[in-house]
Amino acid sequence: MRSRLSILFASLIWIASAQAVAQTNGLRLPKTIEAGTAFSIPSTGSGKAVLYIVGPGQVLRREVQLGEPAAFASGDLHNAGHYLIVLVGGSSTENGAFDVTAANQPAALSFIARPSRLPVDLHDGISGVAYVFDRFQNLVLQPTQVSFQLSGAAGVPQMRTVLTRHGVAWTKMDSASKEGAAQFEARVGNAEGKRVIQQVPGDPCRLRMNARASGQRMTLETEPVRDCAGNAVPDGTIVTFTETYTGGEATVDVPLKRGIARTEMPAYNGATLSVATGVVLGNEIHWGKGQ
Amino acid sequence: MKRARQAQIVRRLFLIGCSIFAAIFVLASDQPVVRIEPTDSVGPRTLEKQTETAVIRDYLKAWRGLSAALEQNSADLLDRDFVGTAREKLAGTVQDQAKLGIQARYLDDTHDIQLVFYSPEGLSIQLVDTVEYDMQLLDHEKIQTTQHVRARYVAVLTPTEVQWKVRMFQAESE
Numbered sequence: 001m002r003s004r005l006s007i008l009f010a011s012l013i014w015i016a017s018a019q020a021v022a023q024t025n026g027l028r029l030p031k032t033i034e035a036g037t038a039f040s041i042p043s044t045g046s047g048k049a050v051l052y053i054v055g056p057g058q059v060l061r062r063e064v065q066l067g068e069p070a071a072f073a074s075g076d077l078h079n080a081g082h083y084l085i086v087l088v089g090g091s092s093t094e095n096g097a098f099d100v101t102a103a104n105q106p107a108a109l110s111f112i113a114r115p116s117r118l119p120v121d122l123h124d125g126i127s128g129v130a131y132v133f134d135r136f137q138n139l140v141l142q143p144t145q146v147s148f149q150l151s152g153a154a155g156v157p158q159m160r161t162v163l164t165r166h167g168v169a170w171t172k173m174d175s176a177s178k179e180g181a182a183q184f185e186a187r188v189g190n191a192e193g194k195r196v197i198q199q200v201p202g203d204p205c206r207l208r209m210n211a212r213a214s215g216q217r218m219t220l221e222t223e224p225v226r227d228c229a230g231n232a233v234p235d236g237t238i239v240t241f242t243e244t245y246t247g248g249e250a251t252v253d254v255p256l257k258r259g260i261a262r263t264e265m266p267a268y269n270g271a272t273l274s275v276a277t278g279v280v281l282g283n284e285i286h287w288g289k290g291q
Numbered sequence: 292m293k294r295a296r297q298a299q300i301v302r303r304l305f306l307i308g309c310s311i312f313a314a315i316f317v318l319a320s321d322q323p324v325v326r327i328e329p330t331d332s333v334g335p336r337t338l339e340k341q342t343e344t345a346v347i348r349d350y351l352k353a354w355r356g357l358s359a360a361l362e363q364n365s366a367d368l369l370d371r372d373f374v375g376t377a378r379e380k381l382a383g384t385v386q387d388q389a390k391l392g393i394q395a396r397y398l399d400d401t402h403d404i405q406l407v408f409y410s411p412e413g414l415s416i417q418l419v420d421t422v423e424y425d426m427q428l429l430d431h432e433k434i435q436t437t438q439h440v441r442a443r444y445v446a447v448l449t450p451t452e453v454q455w456k457v458r459m460f461q462a463e464s465e
Contacts, residue, residue: 031464032464047314050430050435052393052428052430052435054393054426054428054461055379055384055462056357056361056381056384056393056395056397056460057363057381057385057461057462058380058383058384059384059388059391059393060358060386061393061430063393079380079383080463080464081461082436082440082462084426084428084436084440086428086435086436086438088430088435093335093435093436095438097437097438097440099462099464100461101463101464102461110417112410112412114411114412114414115412127335127412129408129410129411129412129414129415131415131447131459136378137307137379137380138461139445139447139459139461141445141461141463156302158344165407165408166407166408166417166419166445168408168410168417168447170334170335170410170411172335172407172411261316278314288400
């Protein structure tokens with residue numbers, strides 16, 4: 001609030017005291033300049049003046065000779081943005097403005113790929129976002145084509161070409177049906193970004209167990225546990241065996257070892273045995289005489 | 292002689308009157324006027340109202356931070372609201388201003404904000420802001436000019452521990 005007031009008062013004083021100052025707005029300026037390119041600003045009159053190029057992105061101050069163009073070398077003004085140009089001479093102030101746009105040639109990408117690990121066979125499970133920059137780290141706001149590619153050890157690579165909007169392009173890809181690392185790549189011109197996506201087996205698809213007598217006990221063993229695409233579910237995944245018998249229930253949690261879960265439980269005649277892992281329920285066995 | 296003196300007094304009174312009137316006007320409208328464009332679709336991710344409110348609040352706060360940093364030539368004032376490229380570039384401007392003895396006062400009057408992109412993983416949100424502001428340029432504390440500016444800014448904000456911070460901040464041609 002204080003600075004707003006101070007600007008206002010200062011402006012009033014400045015306006016009141018600068019009756020002799022003419023603001024001709026006579027600066028002949030280009031409407032836009034490409035970031036990092038050389039340019040010059042012509043001036044009229046004679047004598048010395050100070051030229052300011054001011055914006056939040058950059059500020060330049062030059063002492064110039066009126067009547068001669070003020071030359072700026074390539075790279076002098078490299079941050080894209082809106083700039084005010086102020087030429088302050090002995091008895092006059094001229095104002096103007098121009099925009100500095102990002103260089104046409106994309107030079108860098110900021111590529112965000114998520115997630116880094118996901119189950120196989122997931123539709124639109126992988127997302128990629130690419131921001132396109134020029135060599136001065138200006139966001140290239142002109143629509144630009146970005147190519148996305150997801151390729152793994154197996155299967156055909158997925159490819160998409162997306163036009164940027166406000167400097168950003170995004171896409172979604174499916175995870176492959178086979179487990180393993182996939183390379184997710186975004187490319188624009190010579191700039192590229194690469195990320196590795198780990199594709200892991202999904203939930204078990206089918207769970208089956210067998211039971212066999214072993215003295216007073218019985219041995220329960222699953223068939224190799226796989227997801228719906230046939231990938232082996234990782235070792236360590238917990239499989240729960242449950243035995244329900246007259247007057248009680250017993251539960252055993254067993255981690256998968258080499259794709260199989262195995263345990264021993266007391267053999268009660270008439271018991272019902274079930275198996276489950278995660279949200280997947282397997283087959284039931286009714287244990288009776290003769291088994 | 293007497294007439295000239297009277298004219299001078301009248302001129303002074305007029306200026307004082309203008310200042311008081313303007314001060315009342317400014318005090319009444321200290322905050323910028325903010326208009327938010329409807330955000331039916333901002334891309335792949337659904338934008339919750341709470342997120343939208345937080346993003347706009349933090350973006351407008353960033354303008355105040357920018358204004359203070361460029362007026363006081365203190366890059367530390369950018370830390371609260373800017374990160375990454377935006378912070379680096381603005382800090383560069385602050386350094387150049389300090390070196391040249393320049394100060395710039397930016398006072399945002401109006402914002403017309405449209406959220407245009409919310410990334411699928413929720414790690415960045417982009418907005419376009421047609422902003423009107425007053426820029427006053429001072430060289431060694433002497434006012435060189437005061438300009439009213441209308442420009443279109445593109446900003447990308449990313450979430451941090453407690454707030455959204457501006458990561459990219461760039462004006463584009465209207």
